[in-house]
Amino acid sequence: MKNDQLVQSTIDFVKKELQNAEGGHDWFHIERVFNTSKSILKQESANSLVVQLAALLHDIADPKFHNGNENIGPSKSREFLESQSVDKEIIEHVVNIIKHMSFKNSLDNNGASFTSKELQIVQDADRLDAIGAIGIARAFNYGGFKNRELYNPEVPPNLQMSKEEYKKSNAPTINHFYEKLLLLKDKMNTTTGKKIAQERHRFMEYFLEQFYREVGIFK
Ligand code: ADP
Ligand code: NI
Known part of the structure; x- marks a missing residue:
């Protein structure tokens, strides 16, 4: 599948999943983070597909609204990306970003065991929002x-x-x-x-x- 098509099908998936989300975590939050990530990306060298997918999927299942369960978001994302036959390496990277980018996980350096330019970009875009x-x-x-x-x-x-x-x-x-x-x-x-x-x-x-x-x- 072409990257553009994959990004579009991810947009469709996320919009559907977030239909009943609370106003601060709805599709429009995702859209803002997606757009801000893309503008930061213009100034940085990073994998554009990874940044876009991670921005789109980063709040697919916020632990705050799932009894504190931190695994639902990463596993839902993995499942979706596998269903789209995305390269394994890309899937691993996107899932790692989703696991590690929350304020809580990045606050204490002990807990944060993963970082990458792509994570930094999406994390900045999320924080700016x-x-x-x-x-x-x-x-x-x-x-x-x-x-x-x-x-x-x-x-x-x-x-x-x-x-x-x-x-x-x-x-x-x-x-x-x-x-x-x-x-x-x-x-x-x-x-x-x-x-x-x-x-x-x-x-x-x-x-x-x-x-x-x-x-x-x-x-
Ligand atoms: P994100 O999901 O975008 O990574 P958070 O889940 O931490 O960020 O918070 C989502 C939004 O809800 C943010 O705008 C944040 O400021 C707001 N928020 C989170 N916790 C509180 C709180 N205790 N009081 C007011 N707003 C909050
Ligand atoms: Ni967010």
Whole structure:
């Protein structure tokens, strides 16, 4: 199968699988990560097919929505790629990217046993989608999905939480900016990713300033 056809059939598969996904993890998230990955790719030398397939399949089964099960996404992806008779090497690489690119897996260096240029590109594109205007929209959407408070001055951000505590925490959505979103710009891998991140980061800072002004809390 030609690469273009394979990418198209992957798009069709992902769209179908994500039909009922929550707004921050729906097809449009995938489409943004796919497009951003392709623009970063223009500035980097990496395997274009691997980048495109990994971007499309990276959230096919988010553990957050599957009782924490981290294996469903990689195995669904493998199954799909095998059904399309994709080269074994490409399948292994794409599946490895999907297994290793989550914030959690990349946060502690002990856990992250795999990396590649292709992973770095898709990871940057995914992180860019968590910051800036779209990142703000996604965070409040996710918080709403979880029925969380927008903000609460009595519950300050907690940067010392363990990963397990963080997952269980029902903290107000604004805390998520301090616990994760504002930290992302320093975690970018590629030069292009870093550049885009800076601009989106500034926009979040500006948003927070205005937010506190309106709420009447001075930070
Ligand atoms: P992705 O699936 O894109 O790799 P995540 O699953 O970590 O990233 O998060 C998806 C989106 O939901 C992101 O925009 C993220 O900021 C948001 N999100 C995740 N956890 C929280 C939280 N505790 N509060 C608010 N937003 C969250
Ligand atoms: Ni994602």
